[in-house]
Amino acid sequence: MVWNPQQYLKFAGHRLRPALDLLARVPDFPADTIVDLGAGAGNVTKLLKQRWPNAKVTGIEGSAEMVAAGRKAAPDVEWQHADLASWQPSKRYDLVYSNAALHWLPDHAKLFPAIMKNVAPGGFLAVQMPRNFLAPSHVLIAETALTGPWRGKVEHLVTPPPVHEPQFYHEVLAPHAADIDIWESEYLQVLEGENPVKEWTKGTWLTRYLDVLEGDEKAAFEAAYGEQVAKAYPRNAAGQTLFPFRRMFMVVQAKD
Ligand SMILES: C[S@@+](CC[C@H](N)C(=O)[O-])C[C@H]1O[C@@H](n2cnc3c(N)ncnc32)[C@H](O)[C@@H]1O
Numbered sequence: 001m002v003w004n005p006q007q008y009l010k011f012a013g014h015r016l017r018p019a020l021d022l023l024a025r026v027p028d029f030p031a032d033t034i035v036d037l038g039a040g041a042g043n044v045t046k047l048l049k050q051r052w053p054n055a056k057v058t059g060i061e062g063s064a065e066m067v068a069a070g071r072k073a074a075p076d077v078e079w080q081h082a083d084l085a086s087w088q089p090s091k092r093y094d095l096v097y098s099n100a101a102l103h104w105l106p107d108h109a110k111l112f113p114a115i116m117k118n119v120a121p122g123g124f125l126a127v128q129m130p131r132n133f134l135a136p137s138h139v140l141i142a143e144t145a146l147t148g149p150w151r152g153k154v155e156h157l158v159t160p161p162p163v164h165e166p167q168f169y170h171e172v173l174a175p176h177a178a179d180i181d182i183w184e185s186e187y188l189q190v191l192e193g194e195n196p197v198k199e200w201t202k203g204t205w206l207t208r209y210l211d212v213l214e215g216d217e218k219a220a221f222e223a224a225y226g227e228q229v230a231k232a233y234p235r236n237a238a239g240q241t242l243f244p245f246r247r248m249f250m251v252v253q254a255k256d
Contacts, residue, residue: 001063001207001208002063002065002207002211003040003063003065003066003207004203004207005040005041005065005066005069007199007202007203007207008040008203008204009041009043009203010200010203011191011196011199011203012043014187014189014191014245015100016043016044017187018099018128018185018187018247018249019044019047019099019100019128020047021185021249022097022099022126022127022128022249022251023044023048023051023097023126025126025181025249025251026095026097026124026126026251027124029094029123029124030094031052031055031094031095031123032054032056032094033055033056033058033091033092033093033094033095033120034048034049034052034055034056034057034058034093034094034095034096034097035057035058035059035060035089035093035096035097035118036048036057036058036059036060036077036097036098036099037060037084037087037096037097037098037101037102037115038060038061038062038084038098038099038100038101038102038104039059039060039061039066039070039077039079039101040061040066040069040070040099040100040101041066041069041070041073042059042069042070042071042072042073042074042077042079043073043074044097044099045057045059045070045074045077046073046074046077048077048095048097049076049077052095055095056078057074057076057077057078058077058078058079058080058093059074059077059079059080060080060082060084060087061079061080061081061082062081062082062083062084064081067079067081084101084102084105085105089118092117092118092119092121092123093118093119093120093123094119094120094123094124095123095124095125095126096115096118096119096123096125096126097126097127098126098127098128099127099128100128100129100130101129102115102127102129103129103130103162103163104162105162106162108162108163108164108168108169108172109168109172112169112172113172113173113176116173116176116177116252116254117176119252119254120254121254121255121256122178122253122254122255122256123254124251124252124253124254125173125250125251125252125254126249126250126251126252127249127250127252128247128248128249129163129247129248130163130245130246130247130248131161131163131184131247131248132245132246132247133161133162133163134161135245136229136232136233137197137200137201137229137232137233137243138201138205140225140228140229140232141201141205141206141209141225142158143228144209144221144224144225145157145158145209145221146158148220148221148224149217150213150217150220150221153212153213154209154212154213154221157208157209157212163248166182166183166184166248169182169248169250170182173250173252176252176254176255177252177253177254177255178253178254178255179252179253180250180251180252180253181250181251181252182248182249182250183248183249183250184246184247184248184249185246185247185249186244186245186246186247187244187245187246187247188242188243188244189242189243189244189245190240190241190242190243191240191241191242191243192240192241195226195229195230196241196243197229197230197232197233197241197243198222198225198226198230200243201229202222206222206225209221210222
């Protein structure tokens with residue numbers, strides 16, 4: 001999938017809030033090595049460097065466009081253009097942090113214990129993932145995919161939600177953890193502008209579908225989804241759109 005940093009950063013403030021809420025729950029501890037998985041445009045990675053200025057901070061990112069944006073936003077971070085699906089570091093990190101990225105990878109029953117093995121003894125894994133896949137913003141993407149002339153090209157993208165219940169993560173991480181803190185928050189995001197929920201998903205989940213379509217068909221898919229999602233999230237009297245968005249967080253300490 002091709003990531004567009006400008007589209008993604010249209011809602012930079014709203015997207016930053018959960019990253020900060022996650023960071024706030026990571027205890028103060030002397031981290032020498034930190035890795036940010038799916039570091040994106042670097043606007044969160046640079047905060048890791050600010051909080052632990054003496055640590056070596058590495059950003060792993062699979063999109064060349066995002067790596068370029070990240071290098072500009074956080075030049076004192078080491079950037080690695082790599083696919084997390086095959087990421088096998090040669091050493092463990094004191095803090096493995098990941099905001100809004102790991103839901104792009106499959107098979108969390110295998111993925112999470114594998115990532116936990118890259119956390120140094122006594123160190124922390126801190127992860128935030130959206131859990132909004134059954135909300136109209138996301139369900140309407142699948143419905144649009146399955147009801148238009150494009151169905152044959154996009155139906156393979158209609159898959160079950162990639163993120164499980166909190167209990168699932170507790171179960172798969174417990175054998176590797178000294179302590180597990182998992183919670184969820186639903187943010188009532190107040191958005192401005194024309195059809196902002198469409199603009200929001202166009203920076204992330206909708207892009208998976210638009211990427212495989214071209215020209216008029218791509219525009220028609222976006223318009224069909226846009227019409228439905230605008231109805232699902234009407235503007236209030238003040239012209240704002242209220243977009244509830246649920247996210248799951250975990251801060252897990254590795255065993256000594
Ligand atoms: C929603 S963005 C989040 C970016 C950043 N963590 C933030 O909080 O702003 C998700 C990022 O994960 C990256 N990503 C998704 N799958 C990946 C993979 N398999 N390997 C590396 N990066 C991946 C995407 O390229 C994208 O930049």
